[in-house]
Amino acid sequence: MMKLSLGPILWFWSKQTVFDFYSKAAEWPVDTIYLGEAVCARRRELKPDDWFALARDLRACGKEVVLSTQTLIESEADLRRLRRICEQDDFLVEANDQSAVQVAVRHQIPFVTGPSMNIYNVASLVVLAKQGLRGWSLPVELGKDTLQQLLEGLSASGLELPAEVFSWGFLPLAWSSRCFTARHYNLPKDNCEFRCLQHPDGLALRSRESEELFRLNGISTLSGARYDLMRELPDMARMGVGTARLSPELHGMEEVIARFDQVRRGLLPETDPLTLVEAPPCNGYWYGKPGMAQVL
C-alpha cells in the first residue's frame, strides 16, 4: 500500500500550536512525518532540541520521522543549524538544497530529497544515489508523464529509490532573500516582528480581478490554489509511487488525511464538505498543464 506522509510545516506557527498539531498527528494514519523549519531562519519557536524530542516522541508512536532542512541557505548561521541536524544519526534527513547533501555526506547520514531539489532526470538520481540517497521527491512542476519516464529509467538502471509526490496542499513555488510578509507590513526583514505568526496559512495575493494567485509566506511564495491529487492516488499506486505527501494546514488536516487514507485502501472517500481555508483547487502540473489549471 502506498504510504502517506505529512510534509514539514511550511507556515510559522507558535510552539504550542506545533506541539498540539503533532500530538494529534501521532494518531493520524500517516506513515511518515517530516519535522523541522524548511523556510525561514528567523522562525525559531522550536529549537533543534525541541524538534529532536518531538521526533523521538513521534517515532515512539510508530511514525517514521525525517528531519527537514532549510531550503534557501544564506548564512553561516544557516549552515550551523544544518550541521546540527546532520550531526545526529537517529533520523533520516530531508535535503532541500545541495548544501544539505554535502553536509549529510560528510557526516555519513543517509538522506532523502525534498521537492525543491531539482531532480529532472535519472542521471541526477544516479549522482545522488552514489552519495547515499534513500528516496526522492518529484519537483512540484513535473507531471505524471515525466514521473513515469523517471520511474522506468530508474528501474532500468537497477536503482531502488522510492519516489514521493507532493499530493495535497499549497505548492511551494519560490524562495527569496526578501521577506514578502515583512514587505507587506513595511517592516525590514531583520526586524519583521514575526508577523507570519498572524498568518498561519499565509497571506493571499490576488490579481486586481480577485483571482487567487499566490500565498505569501515569509520568504517563500506558494500557490494560490490548493493542489489536490487525491483522485490520482490509484494511478500513482499503479505507477509505483512510494509515498503521497500532504502539506500541513492548521485546519481540516485530520479529515483530509482520513480521505486520502480511504482512497489508498480502495474505498470511496466521504463527500462531506471540509472546513478548509477557502481556496480554489488545482492539479494542472500533474497533467503537464499550467500548475494553476484544474483538469476535470
Added chain:
Amino acid sequence: MELVCPAGSLPALKAAVDNGADAVYFGFRDSTNARQFAGLNFNDKRAAEGIAYAHARNTRVFCAINTYPQPEGWAQWTAAVDRAAGLGVDAIILADMGLLDYAANKHPHIPRHLSVQGSATSYEALSFYKDNFDIRRAVLPRVLSLDQVRGVAKHSPVELEVFAFGSLCIMAEGRCYLSSYLTDESPNTRGACSPAKAVRWEETHQGLESRLNGVLIDRYGAGESAGYPTLCKGRFEVEGSVYHAIEEPVSLNTLDLLPELKDLGIAAVKIEGRQRSPAYIADVARTWSQALDNLDRTPGMFTVENAWRQTLSGLSEGGLTTLGAYHRKWK
C-alpha cells in the same frame, strides 16, 4: 575582474567583444538555455562564426546549457553539450546535476561553470558541485547580501562570478516555479519566464492591461509607462492594498560595489540580458569596461562617474536601478 557579457545574437556578440567584454556567453537556439526567445540565440554555424570572432580578439566564449532536461529531452541536452565541446568554447555553463556529470565525464578538459540556475548559495553547496563535477567557477544567485557573498567567497572552493547589471531576479534562481504555475513554461523546464506566447496586451476603459495566460499582471493609468509583464513585477492585491507585492520593475546595478567585489576576490562580473539589442550590449559593455579599467588603474580611489550612471539608468527597467539583495535593507 573579468567582464562577462551576454550574446543573444551574432551582432550582439560582436558588440560585446568590440566594447571591452573579456568573455561572452551564448546559448543554442532551443530550450537548452535559460533565455529561450523567438529569434534569439545561435545555430552551430553562427556560433562558430561568433567564437572565431571573439577568439581572434582575445575574448573568451562560454556556452550556457543551463536548463533541466527531462528524460525525453536528455539526448537533446547531451547533444548540446557535445556541440559546445565540438565548437571549442572556453567553458560550458551548466545547472543540472545529471548534465554536469555527463560533461565532466565526456569532456573533462572543457571547464564547467555552475550556472546561477544551479542555486548554490553557500560554500557547502559549492563544495558539492566541486567535489562531484569539478566545476571551475560558479555564478552566485542574486539573493545574497554583500556580507553573505563575503562569507561564501572566503570559503569558496571555486572562482566566483556575480551578477553586476541587468534584470533583477528576486527569487533564488533555479528554484522558482512561478512561471510554470501561471503558464506551462518555466526557466527550469523551457528556459522561459513569463513567456511571450502567453502575454496579451489590452487597451480597456480602465487602462492598458497586461495579462499572462489570462491572469491580470498589471494595469497602467494614463502617463504610467508599461513594462513587460514578468509575473513577479506586477501589481497585485494583498489584504486590500494594491502594490508591487513581490518586486518593482527595476534593474540591478552594482557599479558602486565594484571595489568591494574586487576585494572579496570575485573573479568575474556578469551582465544579464541575452534578450537585449546589440546597441544596448555595446553601451553596457563599454560602460562596465571603463569602470573596471578605472578600478584597476586607481586602486583605492575608485569613484562611479556620472556619465556611467546616466548611461546605465537610461538602459534600466523603468529607468530605476537597485543594489538588490547586496544591500541588506532591500530585503
